[in-house]
Amino acid sequence: MRVRFAPSPTGYLHIGGARTCLFNWLYARAQGGQFVLRIEDTDKARSKKEFLDEILDSLQWLGLNWDELHFQSERFDVYLSYAKKLLNEGKAYMADDGSGAIIAKMPHKTVRIDDMIHGQIQFDTSLIKDQVLIKSDQSPTYNFACVIDDAEMKISHIIRGDDHISNTPKQVILYEELGFELPKFAHIPMILGQGGGRMSKRAGATAITEYRRMGFLPEALVNYLMLLGWSPGNNQEIISLIDAVKKFDIMSANKTAATFDMDKLLWLNSQYIKVCAPERLAASLKPFLLEKGFIEPDNFDGKSISNVLKLYCERATTLEELSEALRPFFVQEVGIDDAAREKFFSQDLTREFSFLKEKFEALSDFSVQPIEEAFRSAVAELGTTTKYLIHPLRVALSGKTVGPGMFEFIEALGRQKTLERIDRIIRSFKNQPR
C-alpha cells in the first residue's frame, strides 16, 4: 500500500495541503505502507526553491516524515515518451496550430469511480473536452504527469482534496488508455474559511509557517487538523500523532467541508502548552525570546526559566503570548502604562512600599512561604488590606495588572529585581508633583 502527497512549490504549504498530507501520512502509517512525497514542479516559471524549502521545513516541523522524495521536473522525458505512445496509438494528436502540444482525445463514455469516502460517482466524459498532455514548451500538464507518476510510483491510494473530484474522470480515462491499473480514490472535504468558501489570506492565516510564527505548537496544529474531517471516537479531542496512527482509517473520514475555527485551535494549543515539558517549552520559546531581544543566541539556558514557565504555562494560549508574559524577567526595568499608573499609583504609597521593602530585605530565605508571611505581616502592621497593596505591588514589579500568584512571582523574580523595582516605584512617588 502506497500513498503520496504532491505539493507544488509555487506557494507556501497551507492549512488545506497540510491536512491532506496528514491524512495520507496517517493512512500510510496506520496501514504499514509507504508515504511518498512528490514535488510537482512542472511549472518552471512559478516554482521557487524558497517555496520548496518552506514546504519541506513545514512538513518536518509537523512531524510528517516521508519515505521517498521525487521531482516531476526530473522526469519530463518520461512524460514525453508516454505521450508519444498515445500519439502512435491514435489516442492523442498534435495540436493543429503548430505549437507542438500533444492533446488526448476524450472518448465519449460513462466513467464510474468508487470513491472510498463518497461512494459511487458517475461522469459523462462527452462533456469533457480533449485534454492537453504536453504543452507547447514540451512540459507535461498536471493531469498527465500526475497519472504517469502515480502509476509508475505504484501509488495504490490517492487521497486528495474534494476539489480534484472533477479531475478524476480525466485521469481515469488516461489510466485506461495507458493500460495502467486503477488506484483507489479518496476525496477528502476541503477546509473552508470563516466566511465560507476557500480559506484565504483575508480570512486569516493560511500558511503553516504563519501558525508557527504565531506561536502554535506543532502537535496542537496537527491535532486540530485531524479533528477537521475525522474523529477518533469516544468523544476524544486531544490526540497525539502516535495515538491517531492506531485509530485512523480513511474510510471513516467525513465528507462534509469543515470551517476553520481559530478559537478551537487556540484552545488546543493552550492544552498542549499546559502539559509541555519545561525543557521542550523553553526550546520552543527560544525564537520568540530572541525576537523580542530578551536573550542572546548563545547564552540561553532553558533550565533557568523552567520555574518561571511553570507559573505561566497554565495561562498562555500561544508561545508568542507566553514569551511576552515573560518580559518582566528579562528586562532591567518594566514599563508601566498610564492606565495602570492612574489606577494604582494615583496616591502616594511611599510608606507602604518602604515598609514592604524592609520586610523583604530582612528575609534570609527568599522563597514563597517567607515572602507571603512577610507580605501578610506588613499588611497587618500597616493596618491595611491585602487587596489594597497586592495590585499596586504587581504593577510595580511586573508592569502588568494581571499575572500569576504574587508570591510565586516574587520568588521567581528574585530578591534583587524585586527590591530594585520597589525602590524605583518609591522614587517615582517622590518625583510626582501632587
Place this chain on the structure above:
RNA sequence: GUCCCCAUCGUCUAGUCUGGUCUAGGACACAAGCUUUUCAAGCUUGUGACACCGGUUCAAAUCCGGUUGGGGACGCCA
C-alpha cells in the same frame, strides 16, 4: 451556464452503512456560579441542532425522491 460534491447546536463532531437503546452525546465559543490577591486555568450548571417538503415503514437524524442552501470544477495552473 454545464457538471460534480455536501447538508446534525454559531463552529468542529458522535450517531447514518446495519431504521427502534436519540425527549440526539461530546468539544470549542457563549452565559451563570464556585474558587480567588488580579487575569487565566480548573470545576459545576445552562442556552443551543437532525435545512425544508413528500414517500417507504408499526417506527426515520438514519432509507428513497424532490426543493432550497452551501461548496467545488470547467486553463498549454497545479
